[in-house]
Amino acid sequence: MKNLFLILLLATTAFAQRTVIHANKLFDAKSGHTLTNQYIVIEGDKIVSVSGTAPTSADNTIDLPNVLPGLIDVHTHLTGDPFHFGYAELSISTAQEALNGAVNAKTTLEAGFTTVRNLGAGGYSDIALRDTINSGALPGPRIDASGPPLGITGGHCDNNLLPFEYHVQADGVADGIAAVQAKVRQNIKYGADVIKVCASGGVLSKGDDPQASQYTLEELKAIAADAHRLGRKVAAHAHGKQAIIWASEAGIDSVEHASYIDDEAIAVLKKNGTYMVPTTYLSDWMMENMAKIGFPEIYRQKMLDVSAVADRNVAHAMMSGVKTAFGTDAAVYPHGLNAHQLAKFVKYGLTPAQALQTATVNAADLLGWSSRIGSIEPGKLADIIATDADATQDITATEHVQFVMKGGVIYKNEYK
Numbered sequence: 075m076k077n078l079f080l081i082l083l084l085a086t087t088a089f090a091q092r093t094v095i096h097a098n099k100l101f102d103a104k105s106g107h108t109l110t111n112q113y114i115v116i117e118g119d120k121i122v123s124v125s126g127t128a129p130t131s132a133d134n135t136i137d138l139p140n141v142l143p144g145l146i147d148v149h150t151h152l153t154g155d156p157f158h159f160g161y162a163e164l165s166i167s168t169a170q171e172a173l174n175g176a177v178n179a180k181t182t183l184e185a186g187f188t189t190v191r192n193l194g195a196g197g198y199s200d201i202a203l204r205d206t207i208n209s210g211a212l213p214g215p216r217i218d219a220s221g222p223p224l225g226i227t228g229g230h231c232d233n234n235l236l237p238f239e240y241h242v243q244a245d246g247v248a249d250g251i252a253a254v255q256a257k258v259r260q261n262i263k264y265g266a267d268v269i270k271v272c273a274s275g276g277v278l279s280k281g282d283d284p285q286a287s288q289y290t291l292e293e294l295k296a297i298a299a300d301a302h303r304l305g306r307k308v309a310a311h312a313h314g315k316q317a318i319i320w321a322s323e324a325g326i327d328s329v330e331h332a333s334y335i336d337d338e339a340i341a342v343l344k345k346n347g348t349y350m351v352p353t354t355y356l357s358d359w360m361m362e363n364m365a366k367i368g369f370p371e372i373y374r375q376k377m378l379d380v381s382a383v384a385d386r387n388v389a390h391a392m393m394s395g396v397k398t399a400f401g402t403d404a405a406v407y408p409h410g411l412n413a414h415q416l417a418k419f420v421k422y423g424l425t426p427a428q429a430l431q432t433a434t435v436n437a438a439d440l441l442g443w444s445s446r447i448g449s450i451e452p453g454k455l456a457d458i459i460a461t462d463a464d465a466t467q468d469i470t471a472t473e474h475v476q477f478v479m480k481g482g483v484i485y486k487n488e489y490k
């Protein structure tokens with residue numbers, strides 16, 4: 075038995091496919107510099123070396139112009155789409171959500187996003203999607219999945235569309251310390267990698283106020299403490315200033331949206347090392363397409379109010395040194411357009427290289443996956459993309475990804 079194992083091991087090693095990528099330019103996400111004429115050697119799903127010297131042997135050599143690490147989006151909803159908001163959302167079953175997720179996962183991967191953090195889905199459809207992608211049966215990014223987001227009764231993450239007699243409540247609703255602890259544990263029981271919590275009101279929900287805090291500081295602390303003890307990070311949806319501050323003080327790892335962040339909140343996030351994940355491109359897309367998609371009237375004023383201030387506030391926070399990770403809220407606009415958020419970051423004042431770092435090394439750090447993804451280095455997973463133009467010169471090059479490799483497997487190659 076032992077011998078058989080040894081033979082199998084030797085056989086796998088001997089036949090591991092050795093692919094070499096010759097990169098005309100290579101973005102070094104750690105330093106933010108661009109290297110030229112680099113050879114990336116890949117065996118199985120991992121990068122084994124990166125150097126300026128051509129390796130002597132390879133099964134397969136691929137020449138690519140501008141090479142980057144696979145991009146990471148830390149805020150998606152792969153099972154959702156911008157065409158079923160409001161009452162239309164009630165017609166989508168959990169099974170339908172999962173199938174939509176399969177379609178959207180492929181689109182997202184082909185856009186160059188090899189990893190996403192999916193922050194909220196019904197009925198654990200995101201967990202099913204993650205597991206099917208991991209089995210190799212479906213193309214898609216690797217997913218850090220939350221399951222249903224925790225929220226208060228009547229809050230942003232509840233479902234408030236129907237009157238009382240229908241008794242509709244979203245999967246993640248929990249009120250009070252004991253109930254939020256139970257919900258964290260339930261999500262972990264059914265496969266959650268990360269906990270999502272709605273700390274403030276939101277835009278796409280009926281009857282709540284984006285600026286109002288929803289959970290109390292004590293509830294947020296209980297959620298963070300339980301999740302962390304069980305080895306999970308926590309992401310908090312928070313538009314309002316108080317919710318941003320409370321999420322950070324509770325020890326939550328990232329504040330999503332952060333639309334009403336101000337100097338006081340900036341100081342708290344910096345003190346605690348909390349990540350901010352601004353998702354502002356969605357407003358640009360929405361302003362252009364509201365009429366076309368039949369945007370629900372019940373949400374319109376909130377969308378206008380938040381859009382009017384979010385750009386200025388998050389730009390100020392970013393340029394004041396708040397740690398930023400790249401996220402989009404894709405689902406509020408069509409999947410696959412994720413990279414458009416990078417151009418917003420450059421508009422706010424980041425260099426293109428710094429913007430790329432938010433979607434590579436920073437995002438990997440927020441996920442706790444820095445040893446596996448986020449840069450092209452020996453020992454890391456071979457998540458590699460390529461573009462025609464140099465994204466460190468023109469960030470919009472990331473909107474046209476021509477080559478996608480995830481874990482050593484090529485999912486898209488326009489250079490053949």
Ligand SMILES: [Zn+2]
Binds near residue numbers: 149150151193194403
């Ligand atoms: Zn979201």
